[in-house]
Amino acid sequence: MTAKHRFPLCRLPLWAALLVLACVPLSQAQETTDEPDSVAMSVEELRKQVIELNRDLFVLEEDLLFPASTQFAVFLSVETGEFLSLDAVKLKVDDEVVASHLYTVRQVDALRRGGMQRLHMGNLKTGEHEVTVFVDGIGPENRPYRKAATYQLDKGTGTATLEVRIRDRSADYQPAVELVEWE
Numbered sequence: 256m257t258a259k260h261r262f263p264l265c266r267l268p269l270w271a272a273l274l275v276l277a278c279v280p281l282s283q284a285q286e287t288t289d290e291p292d293s294v295a296m297s298v299e300e301l302r303k304q305v306i307e308l309n310r311d312l313f314v315l316e317e318d319l320l321f322p323a324s325t326q327f328a329v330f331l332s333v334e335t336g337e338f339l340s341l342d343a344v345k346l347k348v349d350d351e352v353v354a355s356h357l358y359t360v361r362q363v364d365a366l367r368r369g370g371m372q373r374l375h376m377g378n379l380k381t382g383e384h385e386v387t388v389f390v391d392g393i394g395p396e397n398r399p400y401r402k403a404a405t406y407q408l409d410k411g412t413g414t415a416t417l418e419v420r421i422r423d424r425s426a427d428y429q430p431a432v433e434l435v436e437w438e
Contacts, residue, residue, distance in 0.1 A: 320378075321376060321377070321378060322378075323413060323414050324381075324412050324413070325378040325379060325380065325381075326376075326378065326379075326414040326415070327348075327375075327376070327377055327378065327379035327410065327414075327415045327416075328373065328375065328376045328377075328414070328415075328416045328417070329346055329354070329373075329374045329375040329376075329386070329388075329416075329417045329418070329419060330371050330372065330373055330374060330416070330417070330418045330419070331344060331366070331371065331372045331374045331418070331419045331421070332366065332370075332371045332372075332418060332419070332420055332421070333363070333366040333367055333421045333422070334420065334421070334422035334423065335367065335422065335423045337423050338394060338395055338423045338424070338428055338429055338430045339390070339392045339393070339394055339400060339421060339423075339430035340363065340392050340393040340394075341358050341363050341366065341390065341391075341392045341421065342357065342358060342391045342392040342393065343355065343356065343357050343358065343390075343391040343392070344356050344358075344374065344388060344389070344390055344391070344419070345388070345389040345391075346374055346375055346386070346387070346388050346389075346419075347386070347387045347388075347389075348379065348384055348385070348386050348387075349384055349385055350385070353375050353377060354374050354375040356372075356374065371418075374419065379408075379410050379415065380410065381410050381411060381412055382409075382410055383407065383408070383409055383410075384407075384408045384410055385405060385406075385407060385408070386405070386406045386407075386408050386417060386434060387403060387404070387405045387406075388403065388404050388419045388432065388434060389401065389402075389403045390402045390403070390404075390419075390421060390430075390432050392430075394429070394430060395428055395429065400430070402430065402431075402432045403432070404419070404432045404433050404434050405434070406434035406436070408436065415436070416436070416437040417434050417435065417436055417437070418434070418435045418436075418437060419432065419433075419434055420432070420433050420434075420435055
């Protein structure tokens with residue numbers, strides 16, 4: 256073969272691509288034109304699988320870190336909140352501070368509208384425990400206000416859950432703080 260009958264090197268990839276496309280049936284050629292859509296669908300499916308896997312891993316991690324036999328959780332709720340503008344909460348279990356939180360205006364507003372905050376989640380051995388919560392804020396007549404509540408918890412082998420309830424007492428126009436165990 257002489258040099259003038261050879262294909263130039265710069266045209267070989269184009270020639271090869273045309274040959275491949277000529278050999279591909281029309282149905283497969285149609286699929287290749289829809290490739291961006293199928294890739295997007297594949298990426299979306301992978302994203303969904305990653306989200307499901309992440310959720311499953313989170314549940315497994317929670318079970319490993321906080322087994323049901325030692326699990327202890329404390330939630331906080333505010334009912335109306337007209338007599339107390341919440342600033343901070345500190346939680347002690349057996350004289351050890353396990354949680355403290357400073358509140359923003361948006362967080363207090365969410366709590367007043369019926370929201371509930373998970374204040375603490377951890378492990379607690381079975382037996383007797385003293386749980387104390389300290390609530391700071393601005394009380395009636397714009398005075399600094401601090402209230403504490405204590406609860407004697409008899410932790411069994413199951414999950415123990417307490418709720419810190421801050422509510423208004425209209426009888427004396429004061430806020431009330433109480434710890435209530437969930438059944």
